[in-house]
Amino acid sequence: xxxxxxxxxGHLEIGGIDTVELVAKYGxxxxxxxxxxxxxxxxxxxxxFQAENVPYQVAYASKAFSCMAMFQLAxxxxxxxDVVSGGELYTAMQAGFPMNRIHFHGNxxxxxxxxxxVDAKIGCVVVDNFYELRELSRICAERSYQMDILLRITPGVxxxxxxxxxxxxxxxxxGFDLVSGQAHEAVQLAxxxxxxxxxxxxxxxxxxxFETTGFVMxxxxxxxxxxxxxxxxxxxxxxxNLGGGFGIRYIDGDTPLPVGEYVQKMIEVVxxxxxxxxxxxxxxxxxxxxxxxxxxxxxxxxIGSQKHIPNVRDYLAVDGGxxxxxxxxLYQAQYExxxxxRANEExxxxxxxxxKCCESGDMLIWDLPLPKANHExxxxxxxxGAYGYAMANNYNRIPRPAVVxxxxxxxxxxxxxxxxxxxxxxxxxxxxxxxx
Ligand code: LLP
Numbered sequence: 001x002x003x004x005x006x007x008x009x010g011h012l013e014i015g016g017i018d019t020v021e022l023v024a025k026y027g028x029x030x031x032x033x034x035x036x037x038x039x040x041x042x043x044x045x046x047x048x049f050q051a052e053n054v055p056y057q058v059a060y061a062s063k064a065f066s067c068m069a070m071f072q073l074a075x076x077x078x079x080x081x082d083v084v085s086g087g088e089l090y091t092a093m094q095a096g097f098p099m100n101r102i103h104f105h106g107n108x109x110x111x112x113x114x115x116x117x118v119d120a121k122i123g124c125v126v127v128d129n130f131y132e133l134r135e136l137s138r139i140c141a142e143r144s145y146q147m148d149i150l151l152r153i154t155p156g157v158x159x160x161x162x163x164x165x166x167x168x169x170x171x172x173x174x175g176f177d178l179v180s181g182q183a184h185e186a187v188q189l190a191x192x193x194x195x196x197x198x199x200x201x202x203x204x205x206x207x208x209x210f211e212t213t214g215f216v217m218x219x220x221x222x223x224x225x226x227x228x229x230x231x232x233x234x235x236x237x238x239x240x241n242l243g244g245g246f247g248i249r250y251i252d253g254d255t256p257l258p259v260g261e262y263v264q265k266m267i268e269v270v271x272x273x274x275x276x277x278x279x280x281x282x283x284x285x286x287x288x289x290x291x292x293x294x295x296x297x298x299x300x301x302x303i304g305s306q307k308h309i310p311n312v313r314d315y316l317a318v319d320g321g322x323x324x325x326x327x328x329x330l331y332q333a334q335y336e337x338x339x340x341x342r343a344n345e346e347x348x349x350x351x352x353x354x355x356k357c358c359e360s361g362d363m364l365i366w367d368l369p370l371p372k373a374n375h376e377x378x379x380x381x382x383x384x385g386a387y388g389y390a391m392a393n394n395y396n397r398i399p400r401p402a403v404v405x406x407x408x409x410x411x412x413x414x415x416x417x418x419x420x421x422x423x424x425x426x427x428x429x430x431x432x433x434x435x436x
Contacts, residue, residue: 001295001382002037010344012298012380015406019300019340022411023378026402028302029320031389033414035073035407037296041259042077045288048263052271054284059103061244061289062088064386065297069405069414071095080123082244082287086113093120103241103287105152107174114139117147124148126202126241128175130182133189133196140195147195150202150241151176151186155221159206159214161247166217174204178225187229198235200282201225204243207290210256212265215242219266223273230277241285242266248294250383251334259291290386297385299324299401300340303377304356314351316370318379321355322362323398325384326391329361337368340380345371353379357396389415397423 007013011020014034022032042058049056059080062071066088072095074081080101083089092102102122106113109125109132117125118139127133127149140147152175158165176182190198201222205214222240229235247256266284274281301318308314327333337353339345347369355362364381373379392400399418404411 002034006343012340012343016409029401030300031403034296048260057285061287064289068095137195155203155218157217164214200237200239202241208247209245210247219269240282244287246291294386299384316351317354337381340378
């Protein structure tokens with residue numbers, strides 16, 4: 001997919017570059033991003049809105065993969081940015097990302113983070129709870145600044161891939177709920193507050209979603225709320241943020257829709273609902289993370305040890321694992337992969353791919369069809385671009401991999417490989433007791 005193909009040497013090539021050469025230059029494990037594919041995904045989302053002539057913002061949910069270069073690319077692509085921490089906001093500042101296109105999320109933003117957001121005059125804060133509403137107002141008042149906000153609503157719709165449920169009692173740590181009257185109380189407080197300018201509402205129903213049904217249910221819930229708010233408080237939103245969660249294809253059985261189709265359906269229902277209420281069309285904002293960067297990322301590993309258990313299984317171990325991809329261990333996530341240096345060869349064997357961490361659960365892929373492989377081979381695991389590097393860690397004091405962007409036959413390193421010295425950067429030696 002994307003610009004990936006098998007070249008004349010039988011090697012996997014991405015962005016016009018031979019992955020075997022990438023490994024020779026940058027080592028393994030290595031995250032490789034197909035920049036053309038990120039561009040394509042961004043434009044698919046944007047075109048879906050433009051085709052319907054609807055005012056919109058597509059905010060990249062940067063938790064999926066954040067670094068300065070990624071933020072600069074997002075800026076170049078005309079995306080807004082959803083950040084969820086001071087660290088992501090700081091990275092955006094250092095990357096020179098326009099502050100007015102930043103949306104700040106999170107269920108427990110610290111006071112320091114809220115101050116940082118107000119001082120930076122970011123585009124909007126998605127207010128999650130009463131504590132935040134109060135503290136943000138105070139921080140704005142101290143600075144004589146009015147901040148644009150959305151209220152995060154727990155829509156009572158939860159979606160996981162193709163299952164979606166309507167949860168009557170909305171048991172979630174995020175947002176103002178619809179059932180106990182929190183959303184109504186919040187809108188009244190926000191409206192009465194001179195320090196806050198309420199743009200509208202936000203809802204997010206889940207992640208890795210393959211159908212439009214959940215989004216339609218969420219739009220319906222939001223419009224019930226909007227209708228009540230208009231009647232009771234004379235408030236009509238100018239922004240409706242419907243969150244992220246658009247699924248991608250990790251393995252053969254995954255059946256996401258083309259990203260534009262989610263958007264089309266959302267627009268259709270919002271138009272219908274707005275017309276029925278005689279409401280002018282709100283701006284629609286979305287926050288895709290995974291669907292912008294997930295399938296653009298590939299991880300390259302060197303293969304090391306093997307273990308053959310007769311009549312049971314063949315293990316093949318790679319030089320990374322749950323330290324660079326937590327998703328299999330955390331969510332039983334599944335991936336596909338190939339031998340990058342022998343991508344044209346027939347897959348005659350079945351290997352289970354183990355990581356190198358001291359933990360039995362550190363398995364990346366079970367039963368992967370491959371050619372006969374050994375320690376000279378490179379394994380490419382596909383679709384690791386979202387929540388891969390982002391959730392990478394130093395378990396077992398394994399340094400985090402390097403990340404390169406590739407496009408049009410050129411590679412750009414965007415995150416350097418961690419060194420052993422980097423691992424010790426914050427360590428302090430044991431303070432010795434002074435004994436006489
Ligand atoms: N907006 C909000 C408010 C969110 O909470 C999330 C994801 C997104 C947008 C972006 O969702 P996406 O388009 O990427 O599905 N670590 C998990 C995923 C956690 C998603 C958390 N929130 C994983 O690796 O599957």
